Amino acid sequence: MKITFIRPNMMNGVAGDALEPLVFALLSGVTPDDVECNLYDERIESIPFDEPTDLVAMTVDTFSARRSYQIAGHFHRKKIPVVMGGYHPTLCPEEALSFATSIVVGDGEEVWPDVVEDAKQNALKRVYKSPFPSLAGLRVDRRLLAGKKYRPLKLVQFGRGCPHTCDFCSIHAFYDRQTRQRPVSEVVGEIEHLGRNFIFFTDDNLFSNRAAAKDLMRALKSMNIHWTCQASLDIGEDHDLLQQMAASGCISVTVGFESLNPDNLALMRKSWNQAYGRYEDLISRFYDHGIMIYGTFIFGYDNDTPDCFRRSVEFAIRSRLFLANFNPLTPTPGTPLYARLQKEQRLILDPWWLSADYRYGESMFYPAGMTADQLAEGCYWARTEFNKYGSIFARALNRSANMRSLYHGGIYLAANLVSRKEIHRKQGEPLGAPEPLVPLMDSEP
Numbered sequence: 001m002k003i004t005f006i007r008p009n010m011m012n013g014v015a016g017d018a019l020e021p022l023v024f025a026l027l028s029g030v031t032p033d034d035v036e037c038n039l040y041d042e043r044i045e046s047i048p049f050d051e052p053t054d055l056v057a058m059t060v061d062t063f064s065a066r067r068s069y070q071i072a073g074h075f076h077r078k079k080i081p082v083v084m085g086g087y088h089p090t091l092c093p094e095e096a097l098s099f100a101t102s103i104v105v106g107d108g109e110e111v112w113p114d115v116v117e118d119a120k121q122n123a124l125k126r127v128y129k130s131p132f133p134s135l136a137g138l139r140v141d142r143r144l145l146a147g148k149k150y151r152p153l154k155l156v157q158f159g160r161g162c163p164h165t166c167d168f169c170s171i172h173a174f175y176d177r178q179t180r181q182r183p184v185s186e187v188v189g190e191i192e193h194l195g196r197n198f199i200f201f202t203d204d205n206l207f208s209n210r211a212a213a214k215d216l217m218r219a220l221k222s223m224n225i226h227w228t229c230q231a232s233l234d235i236g237e238d239h240d241l242l243q244q245m246a247a248s249g250c251i252s253v254t255v256g257f258e259s260l261n262p263d264n265l266a267l268m269r270k271s272w273n274q275a276y277g278r279y280e281d282l283i284s285r286f287y288d289h290g291i292m293i294y295g296t297f298i299f300g301y302d303n304d305t306p307d308c309f310r311r312s313v314e315f316a317i318r319s320r321l322f323l324a325n326f327n328p329l330t331p332t333p334g335t336p337l338y339a340r341l342q343k344e345q346r347l348i349l350d351p352w353w354l355s356a357d358y359r360y361g362e363s364m365f366y367p368a369g370m371t372a373d374q375l376a377e378g379c380y381w382a383r384t385e386f387n388k389y390g391s392i393f394a395r396a397l398n399r400s401a402n403m404r405s406l407y408h409g410g411i412y413l414a415a416n417l418v419s420r421k422e423i424h425r426k427q428g429e430p431l432g433a434p435e436p437l438v439p440l441m442d443s444e445p
Helices: 022-029 065-076 087-091 093-097 112-120 170-175 184-194 210-220 233-237 239-247 262-267 279-288 308-318 336-343 372-386 389-396 406-426
Strands: 002-007 036-041 055-059 082-085 102-105 127-129 154-156 198-201 226-231 250-258 292-299 323-328
Touching: 002 022, 022 055, 055 065, 055 112, 065 082, 082 087, 087 093, 087 102, 087 170, 093 102, 102 112, 154 184, 184 210, 210 239, 233 239, 233 250, 233 279, 239 250, 239 279, 250 406, 279 292, 292 308, 292 372, 292 406, 308 323, 308 372, 308 389, 323 372, 323 406, 372 406, 389 406
Parallel strands: 002 036, 002 055, 055 082, 082 102, 102 127, 154 198, 198 226, 226 250, 250 292, 292 323
Antiparallel strands: none
């Protein structure tokens, strides 16, 4: 039996910021040895649609859903079954079942051996549901990723889920408030097998269990590695944790500032973002430990007006952030935000992710404090302004973090140049390919 794993691209073109898709290393780790597996990542390579295979498996997020369904059509016409998993099929199962032979709801590793066995017997079920089991004993087989042109980071997962319930976030919709962590010894063993590398912990919030995270920091301290992660801003008040992060090799962290407006933070259920002090004070604590900050900002909540873009960019440059994302608010299916905007009839295209008319960077809804065009134009202006060469130079003067060492400086310059390029490549591009989107299956489970 032969399985073809596919990571769809959300739009045409080769991505310069593609990271290795860890999910396929996890699925490969629980695939029987007598099964041949290949991976094609459309972000960096073409898909050989004429290559013989017995089963296609894709991971699907909302931005890549349209392209995923188009890819599925090519294989359905060849009578090859297609299985889809990931956030989007979990949150939109009926839609996904219109294009997939089978879907996996929830995490895939637990049910994947059953999927493979059923495919061998030509008896695939329509829906496979994962019970979200323990993460102990995860097997990671990275052979499929070898030789592919990904960014030079090795992705490692410590845990899944996040304890926060932000209005816009699909993590809570997928996992509820459930969080799980792998045994520290298993994570350490995986990193040792990888050798000395720059590690990206893929957890949605590495510190969702702070005690477990501190155990991990202590174990990493002697490994002489560099690493980065995603976290919530509240860790800035934990001096002991910041010290342990720096001592164990952390050089940067991605945090969601989201908004400078307290009323917007309340709307997004994230008022706790300012409960630990001013943003500026928390930022300085990271810098005191040599940790660069990749900040994210969201525009379009009801209290945003056209001046929010300039104020946020000025704050990000003044704070000398390592990197920053300035995104239009995205109503992702399954979130309270999406349900509210849909009820208020404020969605411009519904579903926007399947529309041939949607373009990347456009507003997906009608904001309250500005026009949809102002929202889209403001976000693009913020991205380009922050990534101008003058801004890159000014932020590089942050010697406590961005230029703390030659290694920090190299990461800083390389990441900023890639970010600058990708902003212009993606803006205004349609999702998927030009071909039409036609449901191919009965959506009933």
